[in-house]
Amino acid sequence: MNTLPIVAITMGDPASIGPEISVKALKDKKIYEICRPLITGDAGVFEKIITELGLDVKVNSIEKPADAGFAFGTIDVVDLKNVDTSKLEYGKIDAMCGEASFRSVEKAIQLALAGEVDATVTGPINKKSINEAGHHFAGHTEIYAHYTNTKKYAMLLVEDHINVIHVSTHVSLRQACDLVKKDRILEVIELLRNGLTSLGKTNLKIGVAGLNPHAGDSGLFGTEDDQEILPAVEEARSRGYDVEGPVPPDTMFAKAATGAYGGVVAMYHDQGHIPFKLAGFKWNAEKQQMESVKGVNITLGLPIIRTSVDHGTAFEIAGKGIASPDAMVLAIESAVQLANNKKMSNQ
Template sequence: MENRKPILGITMGDPASIGPEVAVKALLDSNVYEVCQPVLVGEADVFEQAIQFCGLDLKINRISKIADAKFEKGTADVFDLNYMNIADLKMGEITAEAGDVAFRTVVKNIELALAGEIDGTVTGPINKESIQKAGHVFAGHTEIYAHYTDTKKYGMLLVEENLRVIHVSTHVSLRQACDLVKKDRILECVFLIDEACKKLGIANPKIGVAGLNPHASDGGLFGYEEEQEILPAVQEALKRGFNVEGPIPADTLFPKAIGGVYDGCVAMYHDQGHIPFKTVGFNWDQAKGQMKSVRGVNITLGLPIIRTSVDHGTAMEIAGKGIASPDAMVLAIEYAARLHRNKQDNL
């Protein structure tokens, strides 16, 4: 089996956001070229602009096919899509033009992976409002990837140190999220996170399943979802041989998981999983009034291709200022390389 470093396609995200900035900054991290062969996918002029306002010592190598990449530290290989005129770019603004370019860039990266030209994909942040303004009716990256890879069963996994979280539902209203707490979907999430943990090198992952209601309903005092949907899913998972516990009150589950008791967690809805995750990975600098570190990786499970991402937003308010942290992007690249390596080892 060929043992080369994987070629990873790294998108710029929304061109008006911090996405291009964190991508070029990530290429200066000492570990990136040790674990992969990175190719930036997007607008070469936009990446060039980010290099300039950040004052980075980095050259651009514009390419139209992956075979022309140099993979040399100090040179950013850019698969140049040339979808826009940079003179039309309005940094820090939500526009249909930027949303359209961001969307088309994601689709191109997926196409490169499906064609086998790259070994995995890493995505910068997109803005859901700009995507919608451009007429692309998707809730986010996860749904775009599922659609363009024809994937029916998928999930969003968040990873930061010991904390690994999958969600029963993500981009829906809280009222809808309660209705989506169903046995079959919970079982699906247990399967997906168990498989993901194994791909990350955890041989026998222990999975904790959160309750939906306060105190996991306290025996039915505060709701019925635990008794009717969550517990039956856990019991069925146990019958199928999964190492799983639940339903566990969320305010107990996540502190234990952070401490290493559980290798993976099943959250019932978006914020239930995202809040503990971002509490661990995001660190605010009170004196400077900005984030000093933004860590954490978003991995889409169930796809035929590798997809990891930063799990922060477009941060339009600081776009173009050169102060965005590339920590999450570096981690996303490292995780994509790790997933590819483990996949190769298991072939």
Template sequence: MISDKPVIGITMGDPASIGPEIAIKALLTERIFEICNPVIIGDASVFNDIIKRLDTNAKINVIKSISDAKFIYGEPDVFDLQNVDMGQLRFGEISAMAGNASFEAVKKVIELALAGEVDATVTGPINKKSVNEAGHHFAGHTEIYAHFTNTKKYAMLLVEENMKVIHVSTHVSLRQACDLVKKERIIQVIELLHNGLIQLGETNLKIGVAGLNPHAGDSGLFGTEDDLEILPAVQEAREAGYQVEGPVPADTLFSKASTGYYGGIVAMYHDQGHIPFKLTGFKWNAQKQQMDSVKGVNITMGLPIIRTSVDHGTAFEIAGKGVASSDAMILAIESAVQLSKARLNQNA
């Protein structure tokens, strides 16, 4: 670490997406340099193009190692992977080239974090189809991180103000998601959420656990998973000392969570957690036909390194237009800084 500020590695995401744009916009926010030393991992030619499109006086500092970074506001450091052919790149289009470039940026930032060269990692949005077309068969960022860090127990935690949601399962079919509602996994996720809340500085450690079925099964009338898997998990977690309630019907749980009643909640599957979360952080302007604000941070819990991310997609429809919001990227960087400090204090 060059100073007392953590070094944060930020991946560009898919170069055909809004990822590079929001990374540059975030690093053109002066307070980011007040709290950390940021460095972008990606292709320098992509960022030179973005800077021209944004008509800013910023200048890219191209580096080949973290030790070459200057961490100067107005001169974003870009760890150049030289893996994008600008002659072939088309904004808003799926391609193996773009998928490979985004994948290589993620792989490199993981390597840098494992080597201790960056203190935390922040990821821009990738397109899963592009990544898979490039021959990298992963369901998403979380699975890439788990693979390259050899992590078996992990979960996705979404954070936006009062809404802090962790998931029992994510990128699987709904049929598979129901089958994955198992007592052992639910207990594991409760533990990950509890630890995450502490690392984020949360004082309210009360955890609400969502039911899977309507009315949390209504005593077996609408399914048995709530009684046979979720309730025993909650009881065992409570006996272990965790402040936990459930299973709570999802239509009640999330409305209570939005008020701050729970410090965090456990969702049983991807959309159960993502839909109410995005209703909180995503603000669509119908008149302008664009997002006024896209807030929300995705944190992968259970990894040996820190990983936060924007919790939105590639937004291909507005890529290259200069109108993308960097709110979520800024929040992701701030969360990475918070987690870095918490880890440093824990290891002190």
């Protein structure tokens, strides 16, 4: 047990499904067979959700990872004591919840930088709540980059054959087009190549999406594909990478879904997220809710390991006991794999 990696899981927004999916994930005994998990957040929030949903598990409030028991059936929580559960309302934007979720992330980062945990996994946060609490970040990725002083980073989404990294994420579509530049694309290709290796992937062929319809069609529909994307692909090839592009995204993702690429580069947020979620999210039309939500978000380029569920707060079902922990389980498993591979590479 003492040789297993310690994984810090952030609470997520207390008003969201974050606490629920964390508890449900840690009710899976196989998690304790691959790692030593703990949660950063407010212990009272977890006691509340466990009581309300009748979940058969206990909470162990601790001050630091060294105090954790890591016993299956008891969830260790590095207790930040910053939520008034009498005022907690599920499904509501709230500065108190934004502050609590932000401090949970901050604590996990501090523990990882100090070497007290081997990897971090983040639950869903609400960006509006965090900003109302005075923390002006676009999302988890930007928080991690800020507190680790990381300049070159990118978001990688992993789900079966669809492993997609983004040139830009949380910016307007108009700004995203302006960010399609050779140097950034080349940087992201390199991050993807290193990320695939860290995940133990054997297929290292990379597809790079075009920006414009038909990848610009030789300049008929825009110049970015020929003037920025193609030169980046050619430079990557000169460095020995197996890269194809720019490929029209409607073709590229169809090929990626069959395993044609080990990973693909998307030019902006929705270009990558839509096919990724189409593959991993299963909607139940009869029940009008998500039946299964799979997929992992990994931030590449950081000095510490960060994986995450790739879904939102799901305020509409928070506290109802119907949230799926699938993505959280996958995120924890990915964090463990990255931690183990990192340990092996350092030996």
